[in-house]
Amino acid sequence: MKTLLKILGVIILLAVVYAVIAILAFDKNYHFEQSVVINAQKEKVWQHVGSLKEYNVWDPFSKADKDIVITYSGAGDKVGDSYHWKGNDKVGEGEQSITEIVPNEKLITKLHFIKPFESDAKTAFVLTPEGNGTKVTWAIDYELTTMMKIMKPMMDMNMKKMFDQGLGNLKKIAEK
Numbered sequence: 001m002k003t004l005l006k007i008l009g010v011i012i013l014l015a016v017v018y019a020v021i022a023i024l025a026f027d028k029n030y031h032f033e034q035s036v037v038i039n040a041q042k043e044k045v046w047q048h049v050g051s052l053k054e055y056n057v058w059d060p061f062s063k064a065d066k067d068i069v070i071t072y073s074g075a076g077d078k079v080g081d082s083y084h085w086k087g088n089d090k091v092g093e094g095e096q097s098i099t100e101i102v103p104n105e106k107l108i109t110k111l112h113f114i115k116p117f118e119s120d121a122k123t124a125f126v127l128t129p130e131g132n133g134t135k136v137t138w139a140i141d142y143e144l145t146t147m148m149k150i151m152k153p154m155m156d157m158n159m160k161k162m163f164d165q166g167l168g169n170l171k172k173i174a175e176k
Helices: 002-025 042-049 052-058 146-150 152-174
Strands: 029-038 069-073 082-086 093-102 106-115 119-130 133-143
Touching (some): 042 119, 042 152, 052 082
Antiparallel strands (some): 069 082, 093 106
8 A cells, every 4th residue: 555655646746746847848839830742733722721611621620529610700711701610628619810811822810719718829821832732831829828838748749630630631632
């Protein structure tokens, strides 16, 4: 029994030490990005990236809830256009709006998360020529709360999984 308590004590101590280090060492500004090269001209890729409606065709986040409700404001391809989503606990609720567009090159959006927690983020999709294809870079930036700093390694793993899945979906659609 003493050995079990010692092991449990060491585990708790390590968890506390990690939490303190994470809070002190990790920057509050979070940036994550992933890229893929798509074997298609950027004008063709842009058809699937330059519109919020088309984005939701390949976006893995909205696919996490088959009953998600998405309401669009505008055509989805101009500055100011947006959509509101409301889904289950995995998807939450929020809004995404276009803040900047450079056709065939860049789409910048503001994400406003409402549930499960309120926060704001900025996303960017940047298209650049790469050989005979197009490199698509998907990035997200936001500010981490103290508790989110502790979860940063798990967030990185989840973001990598979701961005890889989304960019893979985009690649399949754009290369057809």
